[in-house]
Amino acid sequence: MASIKQWTTPLKGVESLKLTEAPKPAPGKGEVLVEIHAVSLNYRDIEVPCSDMCGVITQVGDGVSAWKVGDRVLSTFLPDHQTGQVTEKELSRGIGLPLDGVLAEYRVFPEHALVKAPSYMSDEQAATLPIAVVTAWMSINGMRPMGQNGGHGEYILLQGTGGVAIAGLQIGKASGAKGALLTDL
Structure with missing residues (x-):
């Protein structure tokens, strides 16, 4: 075998x-x-x-x-x-x-x-997609029904520069949200 x-x-x-x-x-x-x-x-x-x-x-x-x-x-x-x-x-x-x-x-x-x-x-x-991107998506969109995603006119605050934060930044930008990213150097 x-x-x-x-x-x-x-x-x-x-x-x-x-x-x-x-x-x-x-x-x-x-x-x-x-x-x-x-x-x-x-x-x-x-x-x-x-x-x-x-x-x-x-x-x-x-x-x-x-x-x-x-x-x-x-x-x-x-x-x-x-x-x-x-x-x-x-x-x-x-x-x-x-x-x-x-x-x-x-x-x-x-x-x-x-x-x-x-x-x-x-x-x-x-x-790299499954955990980081799904976590970011759920953090931004929560339990909203598909097709009713967050975005234009919303503000997103992300902490850090790891995979979840960067994915969240990309999701927010693609959906038209305004965002801020916090990190400690």
Whole structure:
């Protein structure tokens, strides 16, 4: 049986990170196997690395209709969350915490846990989108219905110069908001 390399940590922080080998996973019903090309780091990755990745589907399980082999995809860190307030059950299914992260050569995902990667971005660029951009989007737009996004005439105050703040600045600018960015040098 083929094996893969993956980084694991038993929820004891980065100092316990170790490279291990595991059997290459196979997708079950409603799942896909993704070859991981790039990952990004976020603050939450201190415990179980990582939740954001860009990769290519190499195998599809029975019943999968949304994806095909060769599709380029991004992971979502809360794959079971679709709308509204996040529930405890959805949090218990989070990729990278508490479930194994994506710091591996291959990983199986439920069909619904992926989104299409933007074709105009490299794998490395696209891998930075899930947590930073979704966090910024939700911070600015909250629970507004789609199509009723914030923007023109609104003011946005962002703190820091990390991924979330920069994504928020870009979202605010694109939507017509006025913004201020605070940072400590």
